[in-house]
Amino acid sequence: MAVRVRVPATSANLGPGFDACGLALGLYDELTVAVTGTDLSIDVTGEDDGLRDETHLVVRALRAGFAALGLAPAGLRLTCVNRIPHGRGLGSSAAAIVAGLIAAAALGEARLSTRDVFALACAIEGHPDNVAAALYGGFTVAWYDGTGAARVARTAPPADLRPVAFVPGRRQLTSESRVALPVDVPHVDAAANAGRAALLAMAMSGTLLSEPGDSEPGDSEPGNSPNRNGLPRGGRLDTASWQEALVAATDDRLHQPYRLPAMPETRDLIGRLRAAGLAAVLSGSGPTVLALAVGEDQAALARECGGSGFTVLDLAVDRDGARVEVVAG
Structure with missing residues (x-):
């Protein structure tokens, strides 16, 4: 079984909404993941940081998602098509994290809810603005409630x-x-x-x-x-x-x-x-x-x-x- 994930670029802050506001944009990274035997295989097209081991951000997110499900597959085959520029403020790390977690949830038969994915993504990324927009789309406002749980509100901006x-x-x-x-x-x-x-x-x-x-x-x-x-x-x-x-x-x-x-x-x-x-x-x-x-x-x-x-x-x-x-x- 394999899954394909598509995640949008995002722009966070948007001026005054520091660490809170985010906007999902029509530029996408795509990830295909399959559970295999014992080896880790990573193929990257487009933006590439050169990592091909367990330190790759998508792999780290996959492992976190699998761990939340009580799973630990030994072998994974990743094919990444990266269109979001890295290190430019367009949410490439958030896209990688969300992609890995969504893929793990799907391979684990969707036993992680969207809210679970959001919480894990925030924990890995360290702030919720980009991951909220990448996961939910549209314009988002994200925050932590009194218990420390990540929350999000979303709306669709006008068409023009x-x-x-x-x-x-x-x-x-x-x-x-x-x-x-x-x-x-x-x-x-x-x-x-x-x-x-x-x-x-x-x-x-x-x-x-x-x-x-x-x-x-x-x-x-x-x-x-x-x-x-x-x-x-x-x-x-x-x-x-x-x-x-x-x-x-x-x-x-x-x-x-x-x-x-x-x-x-x-x-x-x-x-x-x-x-x-x-x-x-x-x-x-x-x-x-x-x-x-x-x-x-x-x-x-x-x-x-x-x-x-x-x-x-x-x-x-x-x-x-x-x-x-x-x-x-």
């Missing part, structure tokens, strides 16, 4: 969201990028980020409403009926207003100001994109830049802003998350 990724040639390890972060931040910055992250969640869920006074009392659009004080409740923002709201929602004071000085090309590109009215952020810990364009016109504008040294990827929002199927062994 057009992510554009600008991927540089050089890599940046998350562990290296975190060194730049201060132990403490000013209260005013934390408060600002809380408001921006809340606005981001509303904008990405498609429930963003206009400010009171932007619509007329009696407007027939859903949500526009006057409240008991006679003021309009507001309606769905038009495209231009949604674009403006996304720019505001992706402003960050907690991590980007500290990380970007070490990435001058990335910093300058984010500046150009935001000056052009685009919601642009550092993807994860970087150095990739993600522009959250609204509609094709903004996506085209984003592409025009990109400079040399970046590969530009037009990516859909992945709305399905990780998927697995049984294939011939």
Whole structure:
């Protein structure tokens, strides 16, 4: 028996949602796994870190999944087709971890639930933002509850969201990028980020409403009926207003100001994109830049802003998350 897993790339943080928010993107790693005799065989196409033993991240995730099921198969045959760039802030490690755990669950006759997989993935990755989006798809907010259990909320962004990724040639390890972060931040910055992250969640869920006074009392659009004080409740923002709201929602004071000085090309590109009215952020810990364009016109504008040294990827929002199927062994 063999299984094939497809896992999307992800962008974490999205500006103010540090270690919490994630977005699944239409760029996929694929993994085929079969239980064999006694040997470990790993074949890799595409992005490759060169590991061919038990230290390979997918193998580590597989072993963790099997251990949770009380299994310990001696031999495994892995075929990896890696399309997600490594070390660029697009969730390659989260994809590898989720792929391995999903494959183990399937080979173990699905005796691991999705929630079990999520908990194990968070334990291996160390933070929940990328793995939540990779596993569930769409836009996710992940956190740890009072017992330390990983939790997630998910929504599907509006259809006209057009992510554009600008991927540089050089890599940046998350562990290296975190060194730049201060132990403490000013209260005013934390408060600002809380408001921006809340606005981001509303904008990405498609429930963003206009400010009171932007619509007329009696407007027939859903949500526009006057409240008991006679003021309009507001309606769905038009495209231009949604674009403006996304720019505001992706402003960050907690991590980007500290990380970007070490990435001058990335910093300058984010500046150009935001000056052009685009919601642009550092993807994860970087150095990739993600522009959250609204509609094709903004996506085209984003592409025009990109400079040399970046590969530009037009990516859909992945709305399905990780998927697995049984294939011939």
